Amino acid sequence: MNYVAAEGARPASGTAVPASAAESKSINDWLMRMHEASKKQSYIGTFVVSSGGAMSSAKIWHVCEAGQQMERVETLTGAPRSIFRHNDQVVTFMPDHKVVRSEKRESLGMFPELLQSTDGRIADFYKVRPEGVERVAGVEADIIALMPKDNMRFGYRVWTEQKRGLVVKLQTLDVDGKVLEQAAFSELQLDAPVKMDTLIQMMGKVEGYRVEKPVLVKTTASAEGWLLKAPVPGFKAMSCYKRPAAANAVAGEEPLQWIFSDGLASVSIFVEPYDRQRHDKASSLSLGATQTITRQLDSYWITVMGEVPMATLQLFANGLEHKK
Missing domain, CATH: 3.30.200.100 (MucB/RseB, C-terminal domain)
Structure with missing residues (x-):
């Protein structure tokens, strides 16, 4: 579907089209609900990314306890990688090279890191449009299109789990509305029994690895x-x-x-x-x-x-x- 054509021509320049107060509140409320869901929801899932004709997948364990966030990601395609993230601490195990990389990163929100800021200006450059409901990985999801108001940025189509707002599928769309990239859960277990202590212990098992600690x-x-x-x-x-x-x-x-x-x-x-x-x-x-x-x-x-x-x-x- 060419959602751009449905909205009519957009200005070619990047001049902001100031959003109404209601429009700004609508888009920011929705984005914040999605952002909060990614921080508070515990789950286990298999995540598949399709981009540029290539496909990759990973298994994700995600847990939230008392304001702390912990995530383990195991790649299922390509070179073996185990990535652990505890709040802003990220540890990457590369077994092929027996190397562990430990670094701090500013947290912009856990997966998916769609929301980069909360300054209320997103609505000046994007419109929100609901596009119905669809099942993804066994859960009912609301579909929202985020349509750019100019040609300076891509659009997005986002599927969020109905009850809590967790993103379960995301498409990046070019200026003609064609899918450039897609990321989605192929299976998902919400409220999964993931133990933070267990993941923290796994994150600390660096015996036999060379530990690198790049400092930014x-x-x-x-x-x-x-x-x-x-x-x-x-x-x-x-x-x-x-x-x-x-x-x-x-x-x-x-x-x-x-x-x-x-x-x-x-x-x-x-x-x-x-x-x-x-x-x-x-x-x-x-x-x-x-x-x-x-x-x-x-x-x-x-x-x-x-x-x-x-x-x-x-x-x-x-x-x-x-x-x-």
């Missing part, structure tokens, strides 16, 4: 000498990090990640020193909903990546400037 240093793009010449409509800077430099790296040239969001979609700008042997010519790549642009800027190599149309990503890439 919080900073600002401005402090590192970077700016966007013009804001990209709807997108706000959320955070900026430096990764620890290698022992032989030049001070001040640590890789940088600058993260933006419009509340639903996110874009990351990665900056690192240009290396002629590692970095090829400028390129662009589309894989499912994820778009990537790479380019050289002075003595730096820039990678811009996000689930937005390529034209939007280009605004980030072209607008980036280094203060000398």
Whole structure:
């Protein structure tokens, strides 16, 4: 179904169309219900992602106790991975390499991380439309379409379990309403008897593994000498990090990640020193909903990546400037 055509033409620019108070409340109430359900619901399920012609799946154990959240994800396709997340602590086991990576991440909400901010501006850039009811993984789910008001961002179709609002299926839609990517539970057991203590014990069993603890240093793009010449409509800077430099790296040239969001979609700008042997010519790549642009800027190599149309990503890439 081409939901874009049903809504009529949208403005090509990213000029916000201010939402009415009722419209803002409607979309934010729904998003917050979905967000809270992901934080409070215990479940076990098999999750399948289809993107760019490839399919992957994982088993998820999720538990919430006394305000604490714990999640275990076991990949069922590709390289074996066990990922544990306890609040903002993430531990990834890679048995093929006998490596465990332990790191802290700012929590934007547990699976699915659709809601990136709660500043009330989402309704300025997206419309909500109910699209009926459907069974997914054995539960009745309400279907909601989140339709962009311009061509700067993709749309979403979201299935939420009727009683509590847990997201059970999510589609990312291009500007013509075609499905770019889909993620859904193929089986789901709600109120599953998952024990947080058991998962915490499993998370701590690192014997026989080399433990890596990369530390992200919080900073600002401005402090590192970077700016966007013009804001990209709807997108706000959320955070900026430096990764620890290698022992032989030049001070001040640590890789940088600058993260933006419009509340639903996110874009990351990665900056690192240009290396002629590692970095090829400028390129662009589309894989499912994820778009990537790479380019050289002075003595730096820039990678811009996000689930937005390529034209939007280009605004980030072209607008980036280094203060000398």
